Amino acid sequence: MSSSIPASAVDKQPTRIAGVPQRRRGLARLPVLVRRHALSAAGLVLVVGLVGITLAAPLLASYDPLAMSSGTRFARPGGAHLLGTDQFGRDILSRILYGTRISLGVGMGSVVLALVVGMVLGSLAAMREGALDSVIMRTMDVLFAFPAILLALALIAVLGSTARNVLLAIGLVYIPIFARTVRAAVLTIKYREFVDAAWALGRSGPSTYVTHILPNALTPILVQATLSMSTAILAEAALSFLGVGAQPPTPSWGGMLSESRAFMEVAPWTAVFPGVAIMLAVLSFNLLGDGIRDYLDPRVRTL
């Protein structure tokens, strides 16, 4: 303990912010630098790669993800089928590659939906304050009270099990997160002096909001959006796993995991690889989100 935080260092930096490691010198900084920037960069590369796979899945996959072949059922990984085949002889790698479409598509769609609606509601609440603020935010509290998966499940039960409804359900469930983030961000900017100056110059509310408040409030919103991508991907996978997402034979990671349960003792690879795909996708958005936060706002570093 005393070796890692010498008392003298504490004295030199009395206003040091908690969570920000002290500046080290020379080689001693290497672990810190590598950890911070390499991971963020890896996150960015992975996210770009995932988007690329989503767009180029037909080019990358060597097999039709739906093509069944009774001769190659449960082929082991390696050889012609790099990640093996499933109970219908379908190539797992191709199915995983096509699965990014559902995962990223639903994830991104629901986050965009929640972001847009949350931004409108959060901004209105923060700009108007008063009664409108109370009504909007209490409604958000109500939505936020339900366990996310439970509310999404109930909505899908009513709307029907399709990938589109999963997108709508996750999006709706995530609205309060963005409404709160946006409201808090706008409120911290709204009373700053440069905004007062804009008011004093006779700018209208909407114009001040667009040119002065929103651009300064974007950092936490962007970070929230990136981190929400990872939880949205997890939620979509969980819902597909439970059988209420994209319906078979459409390849989705959660659905593949669900199907694999009946055969995993004889073909463990059917249960392992789709999970790796989910984990990598979630991890890359987590890394990117943390990276953006560190880059744009070093004060709130968490790791």
Place this chain on the structure above:
Amino acid sequence: MLQFLMRRLLVLIPILIGVSILSFLLLYLIPGDVVDILMGTESGDPARLAELRRLFGLDRPLPVRFVEWFGAVLHGDLGRSFVTRRPVATEILTAFPVTLQLAAASLLVALVIGVPLGIYAAIKRGSVGSAGLSVCVLLGLSIPNFWLGILLILFASLYLHWFPPQGLNLVWHQPWETLKQLVFPGFALGLALAAMVMRMTRACVLEVLAQDYVRTARAKGLAEWLVLGQHALRNALIPVVTLVGLQFGYLLGGAIVIEEIFSLPGMGRLVLRSIAQRDFPLVQGILLFGGASVVLLNLCVDVCYVLLDPRIRRR
């Protein structure tokens, strides 16, 4: 304290009413109505359908029906299941202890793993071990709990020749058996929470270690473990309590998937069954119960927070 409690309760009431309204409205988002679902594909004669609709009160305006339904809910009557014909409240109260046990097991896993590692990462900040733990946190947050559950079952069945038994005992009936059965599901559900707890513990301990009173404690020559134990940790762990309490909703949601994997007869299985059978009163009841219990638990967390941190009480 009493005043604080009253104020919090007053804020809760509109939220609880909102939770009820939303749960109530769920049934009216369904294409068609309850009678259509009950009758299924068979086309009864219109007179009988109208009779049934009147019986269910479907001919009266929505607000009137909500008030009646809400009045019944306040008396603990959540209606009856379409399928089993048993009261929804009974169904929920039978399943809830199982879910509660799973949530408690996960919480225990999260605290046992998360708190010590978080403290370690804070006091060894900048070291290789701490950096490694940071990566572990990210991995822990990224592993889907249902995949972890599947891998655990796969591992157990291949190497330990153990299969998740159907059903779950209650801990107060057969403590040892139940605990053994909860190890894997508790770990699967608790790992992500452990990562969150660790991250939070680390941040809080770091913040407290930078405080003046910690410096004072060091300056007066207190042993480092006493500085930590007597001064730092007691304050640092308060926000961790809050975090853990507020994750109850996450645990309840996660339990849906984990119960399905490990064949535990809790709320998760109940909601999945009711959705598959289009048993909407049950879905509605579970939604209401889930939302309301999260709201009430958040109140408990607030109260704990005030009890633990006298600074808030004085405000």
